[in-house]
Amino acid sequence: MNKALTHALKNAVSALLIPAAVGLLAAPSAMAAAKAPKAADIVRHKIPNSDFPIALAVTVPPTATIHFISGQVPAVIDTTAAPDSLAAFGDTKTQSETVLKKIKEILEGMKLEMSDVVKMTVFLVGDPAKGGKGDTKGFMEAYTQYFGGAQPNLPARAVVQVAGLSNPGWLVEIEVVAAKK
Structure with a gap:
């Protein structure tokens, strides 16, 4: 593969994977916050x-x-x-x-x-x-x-x-x- 195409593919993959990975890392804390009990009622x-x-x-x-x-x-x-x-x-x-x-x-x-x-x-x-x-x-x-x-x-x-x-x-x-x- 030529250098320009390889570079373009790396940039595209990075553009897709990095936000997805950050989202996955943030998801557990977001889910925990959503499930964390607030000062619940009786x-x-x-x-x-x-x-x-x-x-x-x-x-x-x-x-x-x-x-x-x-x-x-x-x-x-x-x-x-x-x-x-x-x-x-x-x-x-x-x-x-x-x-x-x-x-x-x-x-x-x-x-x-x-x-x-x-x-x-x-x-x-x-x-x-x-x-x-x-x-x-x-x-x-x-x-x-x-x-x-x-x-x-x-x-x-x-x-x-x-x-x-x-x-x-x-x-x-x-x-x-x-x-x-």
């Missing part, structure tokens, strides 16, 4: 193909502050009843309502809202009026007043039946974890 993962009002999982970024709220128990609704009786605290729905109201008030005192709850654990005692089974229906009637309707931020949640709580009149105890960026 992500609530929905249960696929379900409208049940709990999250499948909740992802809390390291930039969020996490608040652990101790288990809350029912408020007395009938002061004339024995203080260790179901009559003093009501059925599962009523007890759940008073517990969730307490949790809401605690959160508000911390400048948080029910929508900041990311995890909930519910302890239900078997209701004698329900054959000793936990009244999940009654609990859900109270729960959906706070989660799943107008307030769409759902927590990850567990509901377990326990043999008893420290007061024989209690059918419900609820603890929550809240998080806020």
Whole structure:
């Protein structure tokens, strides 16, 4: 090949290969920047193909502050009843309502809202009026007043039946974890 043609080919190849090589070298850092998590929001993962009002999982970024709220128990609704009786605290729905109201008030005192709850654990005692089974229906009637309707931020949640709580009149105890960026 003559010198002029060889020189022209080298210049053409250089013109094509050098920018391509620079692009390849820059691509990993550009891809990393595109994939690098920003100060992410709290992500609530929905249960696929379900409208049940709990999250499948909740992802809390390291930039969020996490608040652990101790288990809350029912408020007395009938002061004339024995203080260790179901009559003093009501059925599962009523007890759940008073517990969730307490949790809401605690959160508000911390400048948080029910929508900041990311995890909930519910302890239900078997209701004698329900054959000793936990009244999940009654609990859900109270729960959906706070989660799943107008307030769409759902927590990850567990509901377990326990043999008893420290007061024989209690059918419900609820603890929550809240998080806020």
